[in-house]
Amino acid sequence: MLRGSDAHRKKNLFTKMAIPPRVRILLVLFGGFTVHFSLGTLFAYGNLAPYIASYIRNASHPHSITTGTTSLLYSVAVIGQGFSMALGGWLDRRIGPRLTTIAGSLIMSGGVMLSYFAIKVSFWFLLLTYGAMFGLGLGLAYIGPLACAIRWLPRWKGFSNGFILSGFGLGAVFTYLQTIYINPHNYPPEEEEGYFTHPDVLSRVPSSFLVFGGVHLVMLLGGALLLINPPAKGRSLSRPQMSNSIEPTSSIDSTLQGSPSPPSFGIQSVEDDAASARLSVSKEYDTSGEAGGGGGHGRGSNLLEPGGQKMYGTSSWTPNVITSLMPRQMVGTLGFCYLWLLLACGGTAVTAVVTMYKYFGQSFIKDDHFLAITGSTSAVFNSAGSLIMGALADKFNYKAGLVCMAAIMSALLLTMYTSVVVGKGMFFVWVCGLFFCVGGLFALFPTATARSFGSKYFATNYGILFTANSFSAALSAVITSFIHPRLPWYGYLFLNSGFCVVAFVAALLYRHRRYLPFLHRQERE
Numbered sequence: 001m002l003r004g005s006d007a008h009r010k011k012n013l014f015t016k017m018a019i020p021p022r023v024r025i026l027l028v029l030f031g032g033f034t035v036h037f038s039l040g041t042l043f044a045y046g047n048l049a050p051y052i053a054s055y056i057r058n059a060s061h062p063h064s065i066t067t068g069t070t071s072l073l074y075s076v077a078v079i080g081q082g083f084s085m086a087l088g089g090w091l092d093r094r095i096g097p098r099l100t101t102i103a104g105s106l107i108m109s110g111g112v113m114l115s116y117f118a119i120k121v122s123f124w125f126l127l128l129t130y131g132a133m134f135g136l137g138l139g140l141a142y143i144g145p146l147a148c149a150i151r152w153l154p155r156w157k158g159f160s161n162g163f164i165l166s167g168f169g170l171g172a173v174f175t176y177l178q179t180i181y182i183n184p185h186n187y188p189p190e191e192e193e194g195y196f197t198h199p200d201v202l203s204r205v206p207s208s209f210l211v212f213g214g215v216h217l218v219m220l221l222g223g224a225l226l227l228i229n230p231p232a233k234g235r236s237l238s239r240p241q242m243s244n245s246i247e248p249t250s251s252i253d254s255t256l257q258g259s260p261s262p263p264s265f266g267i268q269s270v271e272d273d274a275a276s277a278r279l280s281v282s283k284e285y286d287t288s289g290e291a292g293g294g295g296g297h298g299r300g301s302n303l304l305e306p307g308g309q310k311m312y313g314t315s316s317w318t319p320n321v322i323t324s325l326m327p328r329q330m331v332g333t334l335g336f337c338y339l340w341l342l343l344a345c346g347g348t349a350v351t352a353v354v355t356m357y358k359y360f361g362q363s364f365i366k367d368d369h370f371l372a373i374t375g376s377t378s379a380v381f382n383s384a385g386s387l388i389m390g391a392l393a394d395k396f397n398y399k400a401g402l403v404c405m406a407a408i409m410s411a412l413l414l415t416m417y418t419s420v421v422v423g424k425g426m427f428f429v430w431v432c433g434l435f436f437c438v439g440g441l442f443a444l445f446p447t448a449t450a451r452s453f454g455s456k457y458f459a460t461n462y463g464i465l466f467t468a469n470s471f472s473a474a475l476s477a478v479i480t481s482f483i484h485p486r487l488p489w490y491g492y493l494f495l496n497s498g499f500c501v502v503a504f505v506a507a508l509l510y511r512h513r514r515y516l517p518f519l520h521r522q523e524r525e
Helices: 006-018 021-059 065-122 123-152 154-182 199-225 250-258 272-276 332-361 366-396 399-422 424-453 458-465 465-484 487-508
Strands: 247-249 284-286 319-324 513-515
Touching: 021 065, 021 123, 021 154, 021 199, 021 332, 021 487, 065 199, 065 332, 065 458, 065 465, 123 154, 123 199, 123 458, 154 199, 154 366, 154 424, 154 487, 199 247, 250 319, 272 465, 332 366, 332 399, 332 424, 332 458, 332 487, 332 513, 366 424, 399 424, 399 487, 424 458, 465 487
Parallel strands: none
Antiparallel strands: 247 319, 284 513
């Protein structure tokens, strides 16, 4: 047994040895970036698809498979990601981001390495390993780093999301690494059907899964070990601790800093009592015109207890507080419906870009290394889109970002076929522009979810919203397999541009609403 003074000295020693909070934040951001950098290999699928189709046609089954059919791998992976993200959000709240991310990392990297055997047997076995297992692991590992970063930096949701998701966008640099490994001598595909037949290229396809699967495992586990939630007391460095069921709006954080602790609202945690789920959150406060999407300072409104009685503040004014909606409350809101539609339509076009850009390029560009360089460079633009739009979401209304990204993406897809006439320079610029929009679009959705529905249930809520991406992947698979073969390239591009137009309209109709319980202004005597 340690005496009191010895125990106190030991406690002080451990306190001095502990990692400073600001360093811990940097480690969490770096760990999340590393995890998403590895997960971002999903965006490199478009480069890998022609190699997979070429190998299966020559050395596996079925021999009649096409590059368009192999896009099912991407669709199944995204479907698995969409459904496992909700599970990942649930696990994140119970076992923490580190263990959740490790579980997803093992499933994803295991699926990649098992593809070494699967591709030798049949495409359908590959669909199980590089499709389903890859997607399930991706979804589990995806949400933990984002939720962990938001807990540390609730005032900079856009920046933290954008920084981590920039790693996901940068993951497409694996396109060049794939080509250097599989086709180091830049053998061109055959002229008639556009598939590779050189034995040196085909022999490297199976082993590439072992090589890159091992790389993913090391990166994912290394990044996951850096993820840890902030201490229970003072969940972040940027605001005072408040009730579990409410959080201050970003527009008043600066007001709260340096001031006495906020008044005690006497509100029960939503989790503490099931009856508190009946807390009145139906009043929607429209802040669509405010920069940064922050709520204003409402006065004279009421907050109802679960029993229906008014609760009054103890000061002459009370700042707005946002209620973190539980998943079952969120799905019943109009804002969720618009965001879901926006992600579903935008995701359909994104799937077309990621899976088919190289296939389209091969129709008039015969330089495989140029296409790989295009894919790798687009990864930088994808990463930049995530970082820039995420940071701007903290300064301006993220709705404007959603509108702009959908509009620009629609215009690029509508005019992309012109690159057949203009040349590969235009193809390079247009692909980079499209991937910038992809990164920007997906960086804004986490911020929109956290700002609109609160941070407490962010992981689960965002996982539910991401089911829209599963729907878009399934729809894109149907279009690619059954409609695309009957359409010329310009028709396929026009169709996906139309989906972006629908996403653009949904973004315009979406009104940023925060679900705010207000405290009644104290009546002066």
